[in-house]
Amino acid sequence: MPLLDSLQQFDVALADFLTVFITACLLLLLLLTALCGPALAFVTESLYVARRKVFYDKCARQLAQVPFGLGLFLYVLLACAAALLLTRPDSPVTPAQARVALPLLCLPAAQILLVALWLFLWSPLKNQRAVHLFLGATAFVVSLSFLLFLVLTLTTLQQPFFLLAVLEMPLDALLLLLREFAATPGLWLFAAYLLMTGLCFTGALGQLWLIIRRAKVDYGRDYYAFAMRYAAGWSLVTGIIATALAGGLIWLLQSSVLPELGQPYEPGVLAVALGLPVACCILWGCILRSATPMRHKPGAFFACLFLFLALCAQILSFTNALPMP
Numbered sequence: 389m390p391l392l393d394s395l396q397q398f399d400v401a402l403a404d405f406l407t408v409f410i411t412a413c414l415l416l417l418l419l420l421t422a423l424c425g426p427a428l429a430f431v432t433e434s435l436y437v438a439r440r441k442v443f444y445d446k447c448a449r450q451l452a453q454v455p456f457g458l459g460l461f462l463y464v465l466l467a468c469a470a471a472l473l474l475t476r477p478d479s480p481v482t483p484a485q486a487r488v489a490l491p492l493l494c495l496p497a498a499q500i501l502l503v504a505l506w507l508f509l510w511s512p513l514k515n516q517r518a519v520h521l522f523l524g525a526t527a528f529v530v531s532l533s534f535l536l537f538l539v540l541t542l543t544t545l546q547q548p549f550f551l552l553a554v555l556e557m558p559l560d561a562l563l564l565l566l567r568e569f570a571a572t573p574g575l576w577l578f579a580a581y582l583l584m585t586g587l588c589f590t591g592a593l594g595q596l597w598l599i600i601r602r603a604k605v606d607y608g609r610d611y612y613a614f615a616m617r618y619a620a621g622w623s624l625v626t627g628i629i630a631t632a633l634a635g636g637l638i639w640l641l642q643s644s645v646l647p648e649l650g651q652p653y654e655p656g657v658l659a660v661a662l663g664l665p666v667a668c669c670i671l672w673g674c675i676l677r678s679a680t681p682m683r684h685k686p687g688a689f690f691a692c693l694f695l696f697l698a699l700c701a702q703i704l705s706f707t708n709a710l711p712m713p
Contacts, residue, residue: 417695421454421458422462423459424590425586427528433448433524447619449507450615451619463497581634584630589692609682620673631666665698667694
């Protein structure tokens with residue numbers, strides 16, 4: 389595989405690379421869940437307003453707890469990493485860049501605070517549902533805006549001058565990146581892939597959260613059967629879409645490279661990238677069709693594990709589809 393050949397070229401140990409790569413993929417998946425989860429919870433609460441079925445309201449509240457907890461965890465992790473980086477004597481960040489970069493920590497903090505406000509005002513505003521829905525809409529719009537910023541950042545990591553421009557001239561750089569995003573269909577496809585992956589993993593983790601919470605907050609067997617099937621249904625639909633988008637991205641990357649610069653497919657990695665999500669969908673389909681979905685605890689757990697492994701393989705397939713250096 390070309391990526392592994394590069395490791396040998398730069399004398400990077402495979403174990404060290406796998407540790408960093410798996411950790412990065414895990415953080416990315418948790419970040420996608422934190423950013424896309426509010427959208428799923430908002431849609432679920434909107435269904436409660438439209439259908440007046442109390443199960444939707446309870447389910448929306450429990451689903452909103454997943455991205456809030458993950459977002460808070462990732463923000464603390466980010467703040468600690470930034471503090472360690474800026475306080476090191478040999479820090480590569482200059483004082484001028486630090487003065488610009490530090491306020492950027494306020495942006496994820498604002499997203500977390502909006503989700504927290506929406507979550508903690510659930511009961512006090514139960515008789516003012518329009519106000520509460522407005523808070524939810526604001527939280528999920530801000531969260532998806534961060535997802536767009538993530539797409540722009542990930543697609544310009546190979547261009548250091550863009551990152552420097554974001555620090556020194558954030559508004560001008562952001563407008564330039566948005567123009568590039570609007571003119572590049574591949575970026576739209578990548579953004580849709582991240583969104584569907586985040587929604588899929590929100591539903592998958594939501595199933596595990598429902599299993600955990602039932603021991604402490606028992607809303608009854610009927611509710612948990614409904615909520616488990618609802619979360620599994622979201623994971624199933626978005627998982628199918630995310631897998632199709634992943635295949636489309638791999639094909640687009642391959643087809644956009646000249647034949648003499650292209651790299652061959654890695655059948656094993658590609659099989660894991662596109663095959664494991666099929667196994668996840670089968671597990672979620674079993675939960676969806678089961679009369680007792682809460683008994684499918686192993687299936688819900690292995691679906692999360694397979695989805696994570698599939699994400700790792702998909703990212704490897706993306707990098708393998710890039711032109712040869």
